[in-house]
Amino acid sequence: MSPLALSLGDPAGIGPEIIACAYAASKREKLTPFFVVGGAEVLRAAAKQRGIALETVQIADPAETTRAFASGLPVLDGLDGPYEPGAPDKHGARLALASLTQATEFTRNGIASGLVTAPISKAELAEVGFSHPGQTEFLASVCGSPERDAVMMLAGPSLRTVPLTVHCALAEVSALLNHDLICHKARIVAAALARDFGIERPRLAFAGLNPHAGEGGRFGDEETRIIEPAIAALREEGIDATGPHPADAMFTPRARLRYHAAICMYHDQALIPLKTLEFDEGVNVTLGLPIIRTSPDHGTAFDIAGKGLADAGAMIAAIRLAGECAERRARDA
Structure with a gap:
């Protein structure tokens, strides 16, 4: 199986140090070999500030990753910059964008088996010409996929959640919800859970929009008018879908045992x-694309970058999950 490609993220954020931490833990965590696209000096400086003895191995070709991984963190030649934690600027944004662009191309072309993206600053990237709302929309564009096919799933050890509407005002949600949106995204989620997570018959539980899932129309009619008919249609297609459930009771330990997402x-x-x-x-997982993409479910955290406070758990989890999904795809190919 090909290695995973990691984008550096904003070099002024916590991305470089949590990548270094992830490599330091890679043997213990049994992570799939990975390489970072650029930033060797940034990574070494971040590791030193973090107190990690990090060896980097500069590579000219991702194919060198598996051999190099035992000796040090493989880093692709050609992209680098200064390490100034907590001080984002245009130079760092350009480095982050170049790393993301190359890492995506390696994954799209099959040179890498999956993509793990470190956190970026959308505001900083906008200053250097990045026109997409975020990395997910950028990936959909590069992969030639409709933006609506790129579905965000947040995954942890005991819970997976999918927001049907994402970056919009709460007042706009009701108008954005419709039968097609619900069914389209649910189909993508069910297919991804089967293909990449190895769940033979995924169970999807739908939250209601209103308190008590509308309570029969007393607190809003979106449940009976939009959500219930969509769930019924999904069931007719053979998808195990339940709800709409009152959202305030969906996330208890007992309730979480009843569904996969x-x-x-x-x-x-x-x-x-x-x-x-x-x-x-x-872990933030992008479903519905031809490539595997995961990312830690947090931001750049400029305020704590370089202070030794950032927890690398989400980055380690993102690398682990990308490797597991890539292994399933390789096994089923």
Whole structure:
């Protein structure tokens, strides 16, 4: 199996240090071999500031990764810059964008078996001409996939959640919800759970939009007018879908045993429980693309970069999950 490609993320954020931490833990965690696209000096400086004895092995070709991985962290030649934690600038944004672009191409072309993206700053990237709302939309564009096919799933050890609407005002959610949106994204989730997570018959639980899932129309009619008909249609297709369930009771330990993914109506409905339960191990997985892509479910954390405070658990989890998904795809190919 080909190695995983890691993009550096914003060099002023915590990405470089958690990548270094992940490599330091790679043997213990039995991680799939990976290489980083650029930033050898940044990574060495971040590791030193973190107190990690990191050896880097500069490679000219990703094919060298497996051989090099036992000796040090493989880093692709050609891209680098200064390490100034907590001080983002245009130079760092250009490095982050170049790393992301090359890492994506390696994955899209099959040279890498999966892509793990370190956190970037959307505001900083916008300053250097990045026109996409985020990395997910960028990946969909590069892969030639409709943006609506790129579905965000947040995954942790005990919970997976999918927001049907993402970066929009809460007041807009009701108008954005419709039968096609719900069914389209649910099909993508069910297919990905089977293909990449090895779940033979995925169970999807849908949250209601309103308190008590509308309580029969007393608190809103989106459940009876939109969500229930969509769930019925999915069941007719053979997808194990239940709901709409009151969101306030969907995330208890007992409830989480009844489904493989919770389909939520809006951003915070999905992210609050995931981050509450799995903050240090939460992984952002992009479903619906021809490539495997994971990322730690947190941002650049400029405020703690270089201070030795960043937890690498989510980066380790993202690398582990990308490797597991790539292995399943390789086995089933």
